[in-house]
Amino acid sequence: MMDDFERQIKDALARKDPSPFFEARVLAAVKRRAEERRASARMWWASAIVAALLMVTGSAWQYQRTMREEAAGKEAKARLELALKITSVKLQRISRKVEGI
């Protein structure tokens, strides 16, 4: 009984040669992992750059839109003031004539 156990231990701890191409397989696995990490990092950077570009483009578009809207609003305000000025002056002159009769 004891001999059997000892033999099993001995067999388990016995020096064995690695299977053929073991070293090559380990090195390939290490290289593959490194390659995957690099690809993952590249993907992360690409995503970050695309996100930053989208943010910059979006902000620039929003800024231009605000500027365009502000310019259009100021122009509309100036045109409104001009229209009110002409109308007010005409009505004042008409009032003056009517009051003067």
Add this chain to the structure above:
Amino acid sequence: MKFAIPVLLAVLPLAAQDIKMPAGLDRLAEKASDVVDVSLDGALLQLASRFLSEKDPDEAHVKRLIGGLKGVYVKSFEFENRDEYKESDVDELRAQLKAPGWARIITARSKRSGENSDVYLKTDAGQITGLAIIATEPKELTIINIVGSIRPEDIRDLGGHLGIPKIDIGPVRNDKDKNDKKDKEDDK
């Protein structure tokens, strides 16, 4: 059906304008030495309103004033010489400003200066819904159409505010000679 929406969108501003400006006015623009053409529909009035400050009393007043407006249209032509346009150029316009709907509330004529002005109001169920002014002078023609709820005196009283000159209206009997003199000076 495919064209219904674009046609509707094209017609809407004309509908808002309330009165149709005669096509002949474009010919006058070519002859005129100075032309002012302001066309503000409801959307542009709203946009302009956003740039009127609530803190400035004058601007806040105008903001309230234009709150009930749907359109402001002004065409003004100044000519180098007298009689470069004919009264008939605005006949088509006057024809539109008739009852029902429109009523002429003021007519002011001056044979001396040749200055004639008509003020029309459009009412609907007792509410003012439009104002039109046709002012003719020997060297000037001005057409104004304001669409929406407005009282003429509200605009008249803007004189002295917002850089709009205030013309002395007061009791004019004593100032009549002075005004006559000014009219003559204007004619020169």
